[in-house]
Amino acid sequence: MKRKDIEKRLREDVENVTPTNFSAVWAKCEAEEQAFSKQFEVERERVLAGANGANRSGGKNLAGAFIALAVALFMAISIIIGAVAGWFNVKNPFEKGSLIIDINPSVEVTYDEKGKTTQVTGLNEDGRVLISGLSLVGESYEKTVDEIFSRCVTLGYFSTSRENNALLVSAVKENGVTDEKMTKGVCEIFSKKFVEKKMRGVALTGVFDETLKTEADEHGINTQKYALIQEYVELAKELGVENEIPTEEYKTISVREIYEKIEELEEKWMDEEVEKLEQNSISKAVEKITEIIENMEEDLDGKIELEDIKTRIENATTATECRMLVDELMRKLLDMKGPNAPVGPLRDVVENAYAEMERILRDIEKLNEKDGQSEEEKFEYREENFKENGKEPPEMTEDEVEGWQKENKDKYYNDWFALKKEWDKDRWYD
Amino acid sequence: MNLDTLAPKIAKRDKQAFQLLYEQLHRLVFTVCLGVVKNRGVAEELMQDTFVSVWTKSVQFRGRGYKTWILTIARNKALNALRQTGREYAVDFNENESALGSYDMDADTGVVLKLALSKLNEQDRQIVLMRNGGLQAKEIAKTLGLPRGTVSWRYAEALKILRTELGGAL
Numbered sequence: 001m002k003r004k005d006i007e008k009r010l011r012e013d014v015e016n017v018t019p020t021n022f023s024a025v026w027a028k029c030e031a032e033e034q035a036f037s038k039q040f041e042v043e044r045e046r047v048l049a050g051a052n053g054a055n056r057s058g059g060k061n062l063a064g065a066f067i068a069l070a071v072a073l074f075m076a077i078s079i080i081i082g083a084v085a086g087w088f089n090v091k092n093p094f095e096k097g098s099l100i101i102d103i104n105p106s107v108e109v110t111y112d113e114k115g116k117t118t119q120v121t122g123l124n125e126d127g128r129v130l131i132s133g134l135s136l137v138g139e140s141y142e143k144t145v146d147e148i149f150s151r152c153v154t155l156g157y158f159s160t161s162r163e164n165n166a167l168l169v170s171a172v173k174e175n176g177v178t179d180e181k182m183t184k185g186v187c188e189i190f191s192k193k194f195v196e197k198k199m200r201g202v203a204l205t206g207v208f209d210e211t212l213k214t215e216a217d218e219h220g221i222n223t224q225k226y227a228l229i230q231e232y233v234e235l236a237k238e239l240g241v242e243n244e245i246p247t248e249e250y251k252t253i254s255v256r257e258i259y260e261k262i263e264e265l266e267e268k269w270m271d272e273e274v275e276k277l278e279q280n281s282i283s284k285a286v287e288k289i290t291e292i293i294e295n296m297e298e299d300l301d302g303k304i305e306l307e308d309i310k311t312r313i314e315n316a317t318t319a320t321e322c323r324m325l326v327d328e329l330m331r332k333l334l335d336m337k338g339p340n341a342p343v344g345p346l347r348d349v350v351e352n353a354y355a356e357m358e359r360i361l362r363d364i365e366k367l368n369e370k371d372g373q374s375e376e377e378k379f380e381y382r383e384e385n386f387k388e389n390g391k392e393p394p395e396m397t398e399d400e401v402e403g404w405q406k407e408n409k410d411k412y413y414n415d416w417f418a419l420k421k422e423w424d425k426d427r428w429y430d
Numbered sequence: 431m432n433l434d435t436l437a438p439k440i441a442k443r444d445k446q447a448f449q450l451l452y453e454q455l456h457r458l459v460f461t462v463c464l465g466v467v468k469n470r471g472v473a474e475e476l477m478q479d480t481f482v483s484v485w486t487k488s489v490q491f492r493g494r495g496y497k498t499w500i501l502t503i504a505r506n507k508a509l510n511a512l513r514q515t516g517r518e519y520a521v522d523f524n525e526n527e528s529a530l531g532s533y534d535m536d537a538d539t540g541v542v543l544k545l546a547l548s549k550l551n552e553q554d555r556q557i558v559l560m561r562n563g564g565l566q567a568k569e570i571a572k573t574l575g576l577p578r579g580t581v582s583w584r585y586a587e588a589l590k591i592l593r594t595e596l597g598g599a600l
Contacts, residue, residue, distance in 0.1 A: 003589050006542060006596065010562045013540030017464075018457045019474045022449055028478055029448075029485040244438060 094182050100222045101148060101186070102168040103157050104254040105130040109148075115141040115182065124251075130155065141182065145189045158199055165194065165201035166259040170224035204228065204259065219250040226250070228258050235265045239272070279317075289313050293329070433496045440488040448485060455497065456481070459504045461563030462573070465556035466508035468547045476511055480504040501565075501573045545595050546588075554588035561585055 098110035098119075105126035110119040117136045122128030130151055136144045152158045158165045167190060171183045187203040194201030205224070216226035229245055236243045244261060245253055293310045306329075313325045433454060439447035459480050463473040480503050491499055546558050553574070560570045567585070571578040 003593070006589055006592055007562060009540060009542040010546065010558070010592075013543035014457065014461055014559065014562055016540065017470055017543065018460045019477070020456065022452050022456075025452060025478045025481045026445070026449075028482045032482055032486055 097182065098172045099183055099186060100168075100170045100172060100224070102170065102222065102225050102255050103130075103152060103166075104252065105157065106222075106225075107131055107148065108172070109136075109141070109144055111141055111144075111182065115185075117141060117144045120144070130157075141186060142189055145186055146193070149190060149193045153197065158194075158197075158201060160197065160199050162256075163200060164256055164260055164263075165199050166254075166256040167201075167203055168224055168228060168255045169203055169205045170222050171205075172222070202259065204255065219247065221250055225255065225258075228255070228262070229253075232258055232262045232265065235262060235269065239265060239268055241265065241268070286313055286316060289329075434494050437488055437491050437496045440485065441491070448481075451484070452481060455500060458560070458563045458565060459500065461559040462501050462504045462556070463508040464547075465559040466505065466552070467512050468555075472511060473508070476504065476507050479507055483507075495572075498569065498572050501560075501569075505573060542592065542596065545592055549591060549595050550588050554584050554591070557581055557585050558588045558592075 094111065094113055094115045096111070096113050098108055100123065101107045101109065104124070105128075106123035107127045107130060108119075108121045108123055109117055110121075112118050117139050120131050120134070120136045122131050130148070134147050134151065136147060139147075149158070152167075169183050169186050169190070171180060183205050187205050190201070190203035194203075210223075212223045212226050212230070216223040219226060221229075229250055232245060233243055245258070290310055290313060293306050293313070309325060309329055313329075316325060433451065436447045436451050440451060456477060460473055460477045463476040463480070464470065467473055467476065480500065483503050484500055487503075546555060550558060553576075556574065557570055560573070561567070565573070567581045568578050570576075571581045574581070576584075
């Protein structure tokens with residue numbers, strides 16, 4: 001029995017025993033889905049019930065009321081003293097205003113000049129569930145954020161098992177000003193909480209953009225979320241990939257989903273930029289080597305046939321290919337080393353070509369290293385190198401090339417003599 | 431068809447995309463499981479569990495290599511099943527010849543598959559089944575964590591064993 005026949009019969013056998021019943025799989029998926037929804041509902045009910053219970057049980061104990069009154073009086077006096085002191089000594093740390101926390105749920109938190117919460121509003125249904133039962137009015141912004149974070153964990157919006165957790169903190173323009181200090185402070189707290197809970201999470205923020213307000217309002221979302229979506233849309237357009245966020249999903253899509261989509265496209269963009277850079281470096285190198293070969297052809301006055309290798313180098317697409325062809329070129333040149341060959345200038349020419357290729361390979365290796373770095377490092381690298389639309393790093397000057405040659409002299413000559421030795425050995429056998 | 435494009439749709443609970451994925455991959459997932467557990471019934475169960483995991487966990491999948499990700503889930507599930515059941519049957523394994531660790535293919539199963547399940551070692555068996563389930567050598571290498579050359583070499587060796595065995599069987 002031939003190999004092909006065995007493979008054919010094996011495929012038929014596999015085909016015959018493979019079950020094809022999708023409905024059985026689907027039934028299991030639905031069961032799993034229902035179990036998850038039930039768990040979520042139970043958790044949600046628990047949160048709501050807890051909140052109502054807290055409201056019902058308050059203020060029935062007379063002694064407790066007296067204590068509460070005493071505490072309230074003490075606090076009131078402290079507040080007055082503090083306010084008087086503050087009036088004279090302390091500048092208010094914040095501008096009175098509000099900010100929106102988008103996960104999705106969306107919640108708007110309004111605060112006063114001291115960073116105390118004055119109102120919390122759920123901007124959508126999930127937002128209303130998220131804050132139900134929480135009494136945050138009068139609390140510091142730190143406490144407010146802390147409570148919202150905890151509730152997000154309880155309801156499963158933030159989770160350790162998720163690859164990314166993300167939220168967007170947006171400053172709402174109030175009386176012509178936005179309080180970026182508060183926005184930043186809130187973001188920092190969320191970031192710390194993510195670290196504390198060992199979650200991979202990110203708190204995003206953006207600058208308020210008045211020009212986007214009308215469009216954002218049309219979609220029923222705030223300007224920063226709209227700006228975040230637009231960042232994705234623009235990136236998708238630039239990369240020529242399908243836009244996966246249709247307008248009807250603007251309101252329901254979570255910040256995490258937008259963030260992940262942007263991150264994915266940025267990775268793609270980075271890959272393309274690195275590839276472009278590599279191609280650019282190679283074509284530059286090829287151009288230079290071709291020029292060197294042409295000069296050599298003149299120097300050698302037809303004593304060596306370089307047309308073939310020149311064509312192959314011109315068609316080289318990878319750095320490794322280029323490197324191999326340069327080695328081949330060097331062997332050809334070594335072979336020419338004889339009483340009549342222009343050894344000195346020839347060696348200089350080859351040394352330059354070799355140095356050039358080494359530099360290119362080094363650049364490409366650097367690029368690959370950068371590609372394996374963390375997001376922050378990549379971002380810094382991108383900022384540094386691709387700020388001007390993927391512009392390549394500056395070319396080395398002649399002095400720099402010479403410096404490089406001096407630094408690598410030993411290595412270079414080792415390579416040179418190793419090649420020569422190998423080549424001579426081959427010739428001996430010939 | 432690039433299966434990576436189905437991942438975001440499945441993450442958004444698109445049943446049609448999920449069914450499409452099932453049609454494309456069910457045979458492969460089944461053969462991956464079968465290659466490990468050697469038992470048709472258990473492999474079918476594991477295949478279903480794999481797709482349930484894909485349905486619930488696709489939201490966590492990002493980037494490229496959706497197919498490899500799914501096959502890794504299938505293989506891990508199969509290895510876990512084998513480990514657990516192996517422990518359960520360890521004491522009186524001789525009395526359970528049809529349990530995991532021994533093959534119990536039905537009479538309608540072809541001779542070549544039976545031979546592949548019974549005569550090849552675990553690695554060769556998995557390579558042969560994956561290859562004939564529709565996976566390329568480089569994809570098998572990625573799933574099993576082997577060099578590509580090893581996969582091609584073991585595949586050729588495994589077919590030689592099957593050819594020798596078939597000399598007697600046919």
